[in-house]
Amino acid sequence: xxxxxxxxxxxxxxxxxxxxxxxxxxxxxxxxxxxxxxxxxxxxxxxxxxxxxxxxxxxxxxxxxxxxxxxxxxxxxxxxxxxxxxxxxxxxxxxxxxxxxxxxxxxxxxxxxxxxxxxxxxxxxxxxxxxxxxxxxxxxxxxxxxxxxxxxxxxxxxxxxxxxxxxxxxxxxxxxxxxxxxxxxxxxxxxxxxxxxxxxxxxxxxxxxxxxxxxxxxxxxxxxxxxxxxxxxxxxxxxxxxxxxxxxxxxxxxxxxxxxxxxxxxxxxxxxxxxxxxxxxxxxxxxxxxxxxxxxxxxxxxxxxxxxxxxxxxxxxxxxxxxxxxxxxxxxxxxxxxxxxxxxxxxxxxxxxxxxxxxxxxxxxxxxxxxxxxxxxxxxxxxxxxxxxxxxxxxxxxxxxxxxxxxxxxxxxxxxxxxx
Numbered sequence: 433x434x435x436x437x438x439x440x441x442x443x444x445x446x447x448x449x450x451x452x453x454x455x456x457x458x459x460x461x462x463x464x465x466x467x468x469x470x471x472x473x474x475x476x477x478x479x480x481x482x483x484x485x486x487x488x489x490x491x492x493x494x495x496x497x498x499x500x501x502x503x504x505x506x507x508x509x510x511x512x513x514x515x516x517x518x519x520x521x522x523x524x525x526x527x528x529x530x531x532x533x534x535x536x537x538x539x540x541x542x543x544x545x546x547x548x549x550x551x552x553x554x555x556x557x558x559x560x561x562x563x564x565x566x567x568x569x570x571x572x573x574x575x576x577x578x579x580x581x582x583x584x585x586x587x588x589x590x591x592x593x594x595x596x597x598x599x600x601x602x603x604x605x606x607x608x609x610x611x612x613x614x615x616x617x618x619x620x621x622x623x624x625x626x627x628x629x630x631x632x633x634x635x636x637x638x639x640x641x642x643x644x645x646x647x648x649x650x651x652x653x654x655x656x657x658x659x660x661x662x663x664x665x666x667x668x669x670x671x672x673x674x675x676x677x678x679x680x681x682x683x684x685x686x687x688x689x690x691x692x693x694x695x696x697x698x699x700x701x702x703x704x705x706x707x708x709x710x711x712x713x714x715x716x717x718x719x720x721x722x723x724x725x726x727x728x729x730x731x732x733x734x735x736x737x738x739x740x741x742x743x744x745x746x747x748x749x750x751x752x753x754x755x756x757x758x759x760x761x762x763x764x765x766x767x768x769x770x771x772x773x774x775x776x777x778x779x780x781x782x783x784x785x786x787x788x789x790x791x792x793x794x795x796x797x798x799x800x801x802x803x804x805x806x807x808x809x810x811x812x813x814x815x816x817x818x819x820x821x822x823x824x825x826x827x828x829x830x831x832x833x834x835x836x837x838x839x840x841x842x843x844x845x846x847x848x849x850x851x852x
Contacts, residue, residue, distance in 0.1 A: 439619040443582075443583050443584055445462070446582070446584035446585055447584045449461035450592070454482070463781055464585070467566060467585045469571070470571045470575075473561055473574065474561050474562075474566055475587075479563075479565050481565055481588050483589075484588065485564075487563045489558045490556035490678070491556065495555055496800050497677075498530065498679060502774060504528055504601060507529070507601070507640050507641060509640075510633070510636050511528065514632075514792050516539045519617075523618070524621060525545065525553070525615070526613075527613075530561060530679075531608075532558070532573075532612065533559045533562075533563065533570050533573050534557070534558050535557050537552070538553060539721075544617075551590040551594075561573075563696065564584060564588060565588045566586055566588075567586055567588075567591060568580060568596035568612075568614055568616070572614075572757035573682070576670065578597070578630065578631050578634075579597070579627075579699035580600065580626065580627045581596050582595045582619065594618075595616070595619050595815070596614055596615065597615050597627040598612050598613060599613055599633075600682075602638055603641070604642035609681075610681070614630070625702055655815045661747070665749070665750045666688060666694065666750060666751060666774050667751065667769075667770060668815075670685075670775065671685055673735070673774065674730075676731075676732050677733070678735055679732050679733070683719070685777060687723070688778070692783065693706060693780075693783075694742065695749055697742065699740070700737070701740055701741055701744030702717075702741070703724075703741065704717055710780045711780065711781070724741055754769045754812075755790070759830040763806045764805060764806045766797070767794070767806050770790075770815075774786050774787035774816060795821070798810055799825050802829050807829075820844070820847040823840060823843055826840055827840050
């Protein structure tokens, strides 16, 4: 909330913008870019802001398992000392999520936690943007930086009475995002001072983790028999998310690139081969080996072997999911699963090639189909908005009686003029 703002007046303006956006998908009202872009991402995921509540993804057993082994458990005493004790007295909630947006701890006054249950702000709930829409923990993960969300800036109708400030917490050695620290409550939370306090506490947690690394190592964590196969999500994100059983890690761009390449090479790759795949310039094998050594520190129970470098367990990616859906002819599901280009900020040659290949596969399937809903679902996304071919194909097969025919025709004309 801008300094000196009248919360009531700001709330009224934002409510009008919220209503306009839900009605038409756009608004001319003043709106922060971080909020507008988050609203657009959330709607592109198919979220219904009027009725959808965040998913409860972890039962009690899975939650207990993650809490026991999650690296942020070591930072809880700092969070409780700096935030929770004062937050409870001030009528605020303090939450800690993992790198996928799943809330692991929610603490504060019992009466406030009871109120928050109605919007599923509880341990075990998924508050990523995909599940909950625009909110401080989920949006902080999506943009990988601290953020505050004031009342009606939330997309979900049930969350608009609340405000929140959140900051990512990073691994002190690798820079990987471990999770998010969030404070939720009234308008006073969404101020520069409120966000500054959250950021300072997140920094204190990172310092505590750095100190803990100097202590004698505990016994290594092993995958239990009931855990599912490791999964790597790389679509539409600058840093991949790795999930091994109940443990989730957000990776740096370089580690995302390395793990993606290794997941596609069951026979492994040498340091020299990885160097060529990562850069047009010759990268010294010693540099690659150093990055791989650091990567091991964030893989948890997923083992990385050497000579050549290879993963001891198969890792399924969201790229595999999209390709499987395309192969099975499930085009609408493929569009829904395609959350954006592969690691869009990566300039690694091998990643760029995979990015272009997957995008072309999906667009080619769309241009060959007669499913207007699938075409428009893709066209309405940020990565399909400027694709003249897709919009033109949608116009070809869309009935003139369709409520969207005029809008699609106008957009095709706009793109046609823009591209000459």
